[in-house]
Amino acid sequence: MSLRDRRLNGYEGARPDVQQLVPPTASHVLELGCSSGRLGEAxxxxxxxxxxxxxxxxxxxxxxxxxxxxxxxxxxxxFVADPPPTARDFDCLIAADVLEHLVDPWTVLRSTVGLLAPGATVVISVPNILYWPQFRRLLFGHRFPRDDAGIFDRTHLRWFTKKDAEELAQSAGLRVERIVPSYWARGPRLLLRRTLAKTPVRSFMAAQYLVVATVPVGDAGAVPDDVV
Structure with missing residues (x-):
């Protein structure tokens, strides 16, 4: 099986979880890390x-x-260093599981926000490094996993928790509207994780966090003065 085949589910899906967070009014979408285009096509x-x-x-x-x-x-x-002249006034940005692959996702996101229209929606998806089924591999395996895909994808350069994801968006001058956990589970296991997500171990339950944020009207691309 090729590397692409092993990464198929994680890299080339239509991402219905992301789709449902894109406003139905969005008409001009920019997707960073579009892979084979399945999400955009959907x-x-x-x-x-x-x-x-x-x-x-x-x-x-x-x-x-x-x-x-x-x-x-x-x-x-x-792309953000030299965007095409037409790459302006997008009303939705999608960065689904791409920022963790970048050396400096904070700068890239801040620069990309400068290409958005005031009031634009931003949908970010990042893996949760504290996700318990994977995090326990660190605890009990005594080594850092390097997988072809998933939480410990060997090409990940940055790691995020829920708080990190929130601060990433805020550092780009965005207003965080909500953070949606993704549990990677079904049936009884999903119910269990949702129940545990209401307890002190909540930080370990989600496999991913999807951040929905907006560009403040009148401040497109602006970064708050107190953010370094």
Missing amino acids: LKLRQSVSVVGVEMDETYAADAVGRIDHVVNASAEE
């Missing part, structure tokens, strides 16, 4: 929207062409 089937995707992997980028409106084959860092 959004286009759901609503009238144009989707611009940024993807550094040539194979994924080639597959995304035809599924979404425009694909920029570049890293997120390269």
Whole structure:
């Protein structure tokens, strides 16, 4: 099985959890790390929207062409350093499980917010490094896992908890509206994790956090004075 096959579920899904957080009124979407374009394609089937995707992997980028409106084959860092002249006034930004792969996700997100319209929605998804089924591998394995995909994807360069995810958005000048936990479970196991999420061990229950934030009207791209 190829590396791409092993990463299929984690890298190329249509992400219904992210879709439901994208406003139905969004009409001009920028997706950092669009992979093969499945998420953008699903959004286009759901609503009238144009989707611009940024993807550094040539194979994924080639597959995304035809599924979404425009694909920029570049890293997120390269894109924000020299965005196309038309890359402006997006009313929705999606950064789903891409920021943890960057050396400086704080700067990249702050720069990308500068391409958004006032009032735009931002949907960020990051893995939770404290997710118990994976975190216990550190506790009992006495080594840092390096997997092909998932929480301990070997290409992850940054690690986030719920608080880290919130501060990431705030440092970019965004107003955090809500944080949605993703439990990666079904049936009784999902019920158990949701129940435990109401207890002091809540930080260990979610596998991912989805942050929904907005660009303050009148302050597109602005960073609060007290954020360094």
